[in-house]
Amino acid sequence: MASRAVVIGPAAYAVNSGIDSHTTIGESARMYGEVLAGDAMWGADNCRVLGKDEVETADGVMRALQAAADETGPEDIFLVVYVGHGQYWSDLPGAQVHLSVGSSHKDKPWTWLSSWYLYRVMRRARAKLKVLIADCCYSNLLPQLGEEPVLPGVLGELDEGTCVFTAVKNANFAPAEGCSALPGDLAHCTPFSGHLLRILQDGTKDHESRLTIGLLREAVRREMESCAAAPHQVPRMSLNDARDGTPLFTNRMEATRRDRAPQLPVDxxxxxxxxxxxxxxxxxxxxxxxxxxxxxxxxxxxxxxxxxxxxxxxxxxxxxxxxxxxxxxxxxxxxxxxxxxx
Ligand SMILES: [Zn+2]
Structure with missing residues (x-):
């Protein structure tokens, strides 16, 4: 049993698909893999960026997700990162956000991956903490992971520790164009992933040596709101559990450059x-x-x-x-x- 991170980033679509190919999607996925591999809390063995063949079909994505979910145990973290296109058809029964795969076509809902399948695998995984980072349009409409209906036959601790962190909060559109204020390769990622990855890569000035979801959320929000290039949309993080105190990533800023531990709160x-x-x-x-x-x-x-x-x-x-x-x-x-x- 081990923690697992799976990164899904379909960047290229058929010319006649009506869906824009974005190099920022592929670059973001690659960078998530690189940054996680370099984090002592993860390492190369625990994270996987799905290959071009896998992200081509819903079947390829789901097989990889299921295999990773099956490897997690009750002490582990299951992290899924999706970077791509999102769609939402309100006229489908039980409408769900749909995520693009390489073979998706714009107006053919059946060629997309329903987020319901992804949620199902995550909900049933045994990991104590499940985190979905979704960088796509309509990610604001993704429900909480721990939300009803409770699936029959799964662990009683179903609702323990889930988190959905999405690129957009109040709008449906998530921009794909890179942010010029970001350094190096991060400028070629999508703005949300670029800023999030910068924090994972360089750390924050917070005195803690590890980043909890709460600290990560605050850092990303602060950085995106005050970005030198342009203030971005505020990302959304919905938690259904106070396990946002569980450390998830290493704070990679050198201890000497971080703020001193604050005084204990008083009131x-x-x-x-x-x-x-x-x-x-x-x-x-x-x-x-x-x-x-x-x-x-x-x-x-x-x-x-x-x-x-x-x-x-x-x-x-x-x-x-x-x-x-x-x-x-x-x-x-x-x-x-x-x-x-x-
Ligand atoms: Zn920016």
Whole structure:
């Protein structure tokens, strides 16, 4: 069992297909392979960029995905990167985003790969964390990975740890033209993948030595919003689980160039913000103060979004273990209760 990353990047289409071939797609796919191979958390053996023959058909893509999914175990990460064209036909029954493969034709939905098949393989994989990075048009319409319907016969932990990170959030169109502000080969990638890859390749100034999904999302958003070439669309990341605290990539910026570890948060709202980005690295510090831990859980439990509620449950479980002494637990629980009563 091992973590697996699969990169799908169909760059070339038949002349009469009505679909534009983009060298930026192929270059992005190649760079994902190179960057992942150079990351100590992945390495060349754990990632694979699908070849031209494989991305030619839905069958080729799905066979490769299934084989990789079957190799993941409960401690592993399953990462799928798709760079290409997306389409969405609202008149199909149970409309799904469709992803292009090399043999796709513009107005022939049956020649595209329904994202439903890709989701199905990812949902059924045993990996504890499943991440889809989708760099294509209509990626804003991709649903959460962990969303219903729950498939019969799969692991009870189906909803544990999924993430969909997409190039577009508010618009359907994802530009393919490279971003001139990016250095070297990255300028020949699509803008979203180019910026994301730059962060994976060069790291961020954050003091952490590994990048969680939360840190990655923040870094990509910051960089794309303030890009020197032009402010880009804001990418979208939807999580259905607080496992955005799971480290996914190495922060490859040298430690001396990174910011110093920030002071511990002081008030509970600061703690909430910190833990939402990286739920575990500072949690032990919070657990030294029973009352403050109670305040943080209280804030999170009164929020409506899934990520907050998952995080509340996670901290509560840790608090139950940590505060086994009755007085300590009472100090914690009094704070939680007080806030919940208001
Ligand atoms: Zn840019």
């Amino acid at each position: 509970p709202e600061d703690w909430v913000r910190t833990l939402m980005l990286d739920r575990d690295s500072r949690l032990d510090d919070l657990l030294k103060d029973e009352r403050k831990t109670g305040d943080v859980v209280a804030i999170l439990s009164t929020r409506q979004d899934d990520a907050s509620r998952h995080l509340a449950r996670h901290i509560d479980a840790r608090a139950n273990n940590a505060f086994s002494e009755p007085h300590a637990f009472a100090r914690y629980w009094n704070q939680v209760e007080k806030a919940l009563r208001v």
